[in-house]
Amino acid sequence: MCGISGLFDLQGTRLFDAALMARINDVQAHRGPDEADVHLEPGVALGHRRLSVIDLSMGQQPLFSEDRSVVIVFNGEVYNFQTLRQELEALGHRFRTRSDTEVILQAWLAWGEACVHRLRGMFAFAIWDRRQQTLFMARDRLGVKPLHYAVLADGTLVFGSELKVITAHPRFVRTIDPRAVEDYFSLGYVPDPRSIYRDAQKLPAGHTLTWRRGQPKAPTPQCYWDVQFTLDNPIAEADAQAELLARVKESVKLRMIADVPLGAFLSGGVDSSAVVAAMAGHAGQPVRTCAIGFDDPQFNESEFAQMVADRHRTDHRLEIVGSDDFDLIDRLAHLYDEPFADSSAIPTYRVCQMARKHVTVALSGDGGDEAMGGYRRYRMHLAEESARQSLPLGLRQMVFNPLGRLYPKMDWAPRFMRAKTTFQALAMDAAQAYHHSMSRLRADARSRLYSDGFKRALGGYQSQELFQAHASRAGTDDPLALIQYIDFKTWLVGDINTKVDRASMAHSLEVREPLMDHELVQWLATLPSRHKIHGGEGKHVFKKAFEPLLPHDVLYRPKMGFSVPLARWLRGPLAQRMQQAVLSDRMLDSGLFDAAELHRWVKAHQQGLADHADGLWMLMMFDAFLRLQERAVQDHP
Template sequence: MCGIAGLFDRTGTRMFDADLLDAMTDSLSHRGPDDRGTHRAPGVALGHRRLSIIDLSAGHQPLFNEDGSVVVVYNGEIYNFAELMADLRARGHVFQTRCDTEVIVHAWEEWGAHCVERFRGMFAFALYDAGRGDLFLARDRLGIKPLYYTELKDGTIAFGSELKALLEIPDLPREIDPKAVEEYFAFGYVPDPRSIYTGVFKLAPGCVQIVHRGARLGAPWQYWDVTFDDAAPQRSEATNAEALRAGLTDAVRARLVADVPLGAFLSGGVDSSAVVASMVAAGAASIETSAIGFGESDYDESSYARRVAEHCGAHHHARQVASDDFDLLEILPAVYDEPFADSSAIPTYRLCEQTREHVVVALSGDGGDEVFAGYRRHRWHHYEELVRRRLSQRVRGPLFGVLGKIYPKLDWAPKPLRAKATLQALARETVDGYFSTLAVVPAVQRERLYAPEFKQRLSGYRAVDHLRAVMAAAPTDHHLSRAQYADIKTYLPGDILTKVDRASMAHGLEVRVPMLDHPFVEWAGGVAPGQKLRGREGKYILKKAFEPRLPRDVLYREKMGFAVPLASWFRGPLAHRVRASLQGGPLRSCGLFEGAAIDRLVEEHMEGTQDRSQTIWALLMFAGFLEKVHEKPAQRTRAPVSA
């Protein structure tokens, strides 16, 4: 995988500063340790860091067409590049390499902006056409690869694979977006297209941005969206199971092409196990698998991972995260740039670190929960919608509102007795109810945390507004499909894929995601909701499909997830660090939070009366962002963007 960065001047005359381009490019050296390249010409500057995967001796970037009029810097893999190359050769295009990067420049020449519709893979790239005077930015359909961009005060367009590339620009305003803060504490990440900074954007999945010379920066154009065909004639369970196995095997086979060692993540869960079993079916000669475990049995799946590896004949590598592995608290904020509150970033980082010792490319099972309705919240959302259909809001609101208010919050109790959140969700409308199951920091706690001045800056904005807009755009009327759509558009790119991309790239590891092969996702959109969620069984059709290939107790065991024992950490070995970080430093001086509210929630957690671990973690990561990213000046102190 790679890192890209660059600058574009709409007048077409400016010569950008070489030192600035080098700083932006080299800030991404972890994404591409094998090679670097830059290109400067009037009106454009492009930088690239390369992790060599295919055609190791060639493929240097920036890469040009025959006459040098089209140039691209690219991060990703286009798995159907061989077929596209053959097609383009037949149309008269001449290739100098056998790498997928060169396909992009010729596909642009042949099909223009619509070239992305022909690409099967994961990608983010910037292409400059000197003849047209256009800068073309593109991101893959599901958002596997990231791309940030902004327009500076002088009209310069700047972009990069990670926010840290843009932070090398001394002229970049670092104004924290109040709406992004609200979204972060609600979702645990800042969802596309917003970033933590006002005026800096993430190109949304399935979108392209074209900047014309002499024209203002317009809105991105969406070339692909998730589809659901709930009204189509339904295929039988047996037919879908067979098609699913074949489709996933095909997606995996396409991702086995590499000129470097290749393996897989294996947690022992359904998704990663299905991917490893599909690697066997696709004819992988030898499979290296990696897993991370915890000392706490409630969080440890390593025994299942070993069993699947033995079942599939894989060479398995396992390591345990120590109960006092807290060094990453200092590292993670700089890895993610924006505040990021998914604590599973800790084991993910360690998993990538371990995997890179054995392979350069790893396949993962990410996306299975979103595509086949595997989260617990999908099941509860379905149950709640059944109740909402039978009782009007006039009845539900008062009834469940009162019950939810008086029912105690039993964090310590067995799961069947923790009914408070469900009762509160039933009192709400559909979107608000689903949002309550997603929120990292509940609305009541966010309201208490925010300082009065910050609430004024929010002007009444609430993160649920973002989810409401996404769900309103869902191309389906079925409540389960709408929830899946919302997760695919928000949680998947904002949390899951961001987490894996930054953790893997920090170690120069490429991760491929066959569950998010877009033809496979499109096929899954035509599977009936009742075959995805059957009773209490999420991912039902995926599990049925792999009964011939995997042990039954692996497929049908209780979902565990990739969680971290935060609650016990914060009451034990991390208690001192929590107090030191949250009761002083930039978190108290930034003007966003009420100090007394922070103190109160910390004490509630330490005393054991409430579990505030998710809120504490979100605050810790925000404090880390302020200290390690926001308040850290650009490495270059020289002001001019151009020379």
């Protein structure tokens, strides 16, 4: 696991400044503390920060072909590299290292851009081929590893694992993209391919990008893989359970290859517990498991993690975190480089910090809910979709739009009385309704929050357009598959993978996600949706498959989630800090917000008249981002 960076002259062969290249490479030193190196030649500069995991003595990067005409920088792991190496050796390719990096390089020499189809793993890499005057960039299919890039006004391409590589370049202009702000205040993160900056982008998951020197305009990212929800697998349920168990075990086994200490996160939830159970079946010694608990029982799952640890006799480590563990706000803003409002980034940061004391590589259960229908919101969406399909859209809009406007917003009331959101969703199409349910701030709240000037800057853009665009490419109208597809394109990449990548890399910890293996994900996409949600139970076939290996209480208890007590924080120990952030001069002078609405939200939440916890947390994290911006301008005017 590493950090990569680079510069490329799109038109000529300028020699880049070595000190500048070293500086932008070192801003992500936390991603690779073991080694650092850069390569410069006319028109090209490549940098690498290394966290040694495989081939500790010989896997240095940038890595060159035998004749030094091709060079690669790579972040991630290719789990089938040993099989690919054998295939390439049979074709006459010679290897000097045992690393998966060299396997990618030789795969490029053998198959060119098609090499990505052979790779099974998580990766972001760039290959400079001097013979073809081509820079080739690629990102893994599920977007586990990040890759950012920008083209500067002087024709320089700058790219890196983290956005801070881009912003470290003195010629990059930090102009905020209004559409990214709208996406953020809707979803709590900036979804691919946008970044918070107008002139920087993220390479989408499952895409490549080929830059050729002298080409007249910037290339368009090319999709090389997309999940296909065919739902046409005729397999019987018992056979599906057996095959799923075998596939998960195989995916886990592939991810246990390492030359450094390896373990797993164990939250006590279904997915991480299943991964640990599969690891225990392959390990010759007790699996190292790491968990954190909270001193607030409402958020503490540690007893369930202990059940799994006892069942599989793991070497289990537990640390208890205080429920008022909120001192990471500024640290998180620095890690994520752009506004990021998933408050579970705090416990994620802590569990990575704790795990790194014991292991260098940790397996996680991320991706299971998206692939197997585990979220409660999926079941709610299916219930709403059943109602939507029973009435024409025009009639639904006629009936439910007025109800959605008139029904009061009752955050304080029992859940069954909070019908406003449901009424609003019933007047929408499926993609729009799912966006509505996923929005941290609904469209009406965002409209009140934004200033008139910012609304004009948006030019009518609304974040729901992103969901509708993905829905149009989903290739399915199955209600569950459609929203799973949208989650694969938005939530999984933009929130979950981003959160885990930055939190783990902050501690130089490599996290591997066996439930995001693309072969497993694609096989699951062939299963009919009834295998995923059945009798009101999410992840039905997955839970049945793991019944022999996991306690019943772990499999079938209500999903808790990895969350923190935001509302209480913002009325208690964080109240003053929240008020200072939300009503700071930075926020009020930004031109983005209606000042009166900011004051109303702060007052109403602190007096207990409304629950604005999500919105206020997003505003706090946005203020933290603006504060970083201010500091950067002061340091480099």
